[in-house]
Amino acid sequence: MNTYLCHILIQQDRPTRSSLEVLTRTRELARRDGTRLAACVLHPEAERFVEALKPYGIDQIYLVQHPVLSQHLNAPVLAALEAVFQAAQPTLMAFPSTEATKDVLGALAARVGAAVLPDVAAFDTGASVTATRPVMAARVLADAEASEYPVLVSIRAGTYNAQPDETPTEPEIVQVPFTFDPDTLRATLREVLTGTTGQVDLSEADVIVAAGRGVRDEAGKQLVETLARELGAAVGASRAAIEAGLFPASLQIGQTGKVVSPTLYIAVGISGAIQHVAGMAGSKVIVAINKDPDAPIFNIATYGIVGDLYQILPLLIEEIRRIKAGS
Ligand SMILES: Cc1cc2nc3c(=O)[nH]c(=O)nc-3n(C[C@H](O)[C@H](O)[C@H](O)COP(=O)(O)OP(=O)(O)OC[C@H]3O[C@@H](n4cnc5c(N)ncnc54)[C@H](O)[C@@H]3O)c2cc1C
Structure with missing residues (x-):
């Protein structure tokens, strides 16, 4: 029996939302195609x-346990993925598309003799694996096809919903033997610095409040951060807001920043330049706040508020606090 295998990433002590989205899509395909679902x-x-994966209807879970895997380092992660691949012999291996995944996917494909469809928005299986891939700052959607199995595919967050299975299974647990000599590491990760702005990870966030050049000073920044805090949202920014020095570069969303696809994206004082839209067009609901009624962001917004953000944000914050207080 063929196997479809999903790589589950762990962050903040739990499987990431994007991993569970990929798992849900792969389960759908595995059920339809009559293949085994593994993670x-x-x-x-x-x-x-x-335990956290049991509700997802998985037949087999492959575990690689080693202290060197506490942080992402390409060499051990690649070796571990190769060990899993050899143990599971999947026809399809699906990954959430992250910077770390991009670092190892090509090398893994070369080692196991698989085709790769990287960073796709959607994919399907059949006689071949077909995928839709946003290219040229998401202005164009390319149809990609891998005509021979096995195939590695990495999927952008936000296309599929993470949903537990109606009939949860008791998965078979497979411990994959893995040895790695840390002395052979040619690179080590000494420290991960997290920005002071925004407590929620942007790429995993369900709600994002993003600031643009319209947020012109510390008072505006505080309004954005307060709104984000009240909503439990992550803070993001356009390149212009970052170049103005108000937000760290790690928060940039867009063609040369992060690609996000939250359920709710609130764009505050952002014009909607194509390079910014490339990073957030996959958001399910987009709320734009802009004083210019002709700003291009309104072309993709689900809801638009025309007005001065310095007047609108205090009203929004007040209203959200009132609703949360139940009054
Ligand atoms: C190769 C390349 C890569 C790039 N990559 C990225 C990228 O990854 N991400 C990115 O964001 N940009 C990127 N850019 C830059 C991009 O082209 C735009 O310049 C940038 O996105 C503009 O940011 P903005 O919308 O915040 O600023 P602006 O375009 O200046 O828009 C500011 C908006 O705020 C509104 N506004 C002003 N004051 C208020 C107020 N008081 N209340 C309400 N609204 C107000 C204005 O009406 C305006 O629409 C890239 C550019 C290039 C050439």
């Missing part, structure tokens, strides 16, 4: 995450 977790204590 793999690479983590020093991978076993701890089995």
